[in-house]
Amino acid sequence: MRLIVLVLSCLAAMVVSLSTSLGNDDSSHVGDQIWWGALSQSERVHAVQGMLVAWDEAYDQGVSQALLYAAKRQGHSKEWAMDMRRSVHFDRFSKPADYYVDGISAYYRKHTADASLNTDVGQILGCLADSPFLSCDELAKAVEGG
Numbered sequence: 001m002r003l004i005v006l007v008l009s010c011l012a013a014m015v016v017s018l019s020t021s022l023g024n025d026d027s028s029h030v031g032d033q034i035w036w037g038a039l040s041q042s043e044r045v046h047a048v049q050g051m052l053v054a055w056d057e058a059y060d061q062g063v064s065q066a067l068l069y070a071a072k073r074q075g076h077s078k079e080w081a082m083d084m085r086r087s088v089h090f091d092r093f094s095k096p097a098d099y100y101v102d103g104i105s106a107y108y109r110k111h112t113a114d115a116s117l118n119t120d121v122g123q124i125l126g127c128l129a130d131s132p133f134l135s136c137d138e139l140a141k142a143v144e145g146g
Contacts, residue, residue: 032121033108044101051125052093052100063088092129103128107136115140 039047064085071081093100107124108116119139127136134142 032119033116036104036108036121041101044105045097047121048097048100048104048125051122052097055093055125059092092131093125094130100125100128103136107140111140112144114145115143118143 036044064081067081067084067088068078070076071078071084104121104124107119107127111119123139123143124136126132127134127139
């Protein structure tokens, strides 16, 4: 039941994003900063919880499919792949949702309009992960073209 609520919250956030984008007369890219700013703190927490569940599910599915592919290519059984999957755990987002909500909001406050308007919430969430590919400052610099 909780998963359903989180998924619905994430979908609601996307609807807010779409409706905000459609109401904008500017033809340039409208970033997630617009809908993010329109959400209450509670809505932001629900949106982040939904994104974290989706991210985790996608990661689990990706690892499982990769192991099944590797098992098939190397002549191992499906059971071997599933045993390997149980031994692989990568906790990318170990902090509470409020940490990520605060980090996303801080990114939008801190960085220039170019970086803020052209960076979506998922990208910022990625830079807040336990072991990010890019720090949030590096992400902003890359988006700004620096």
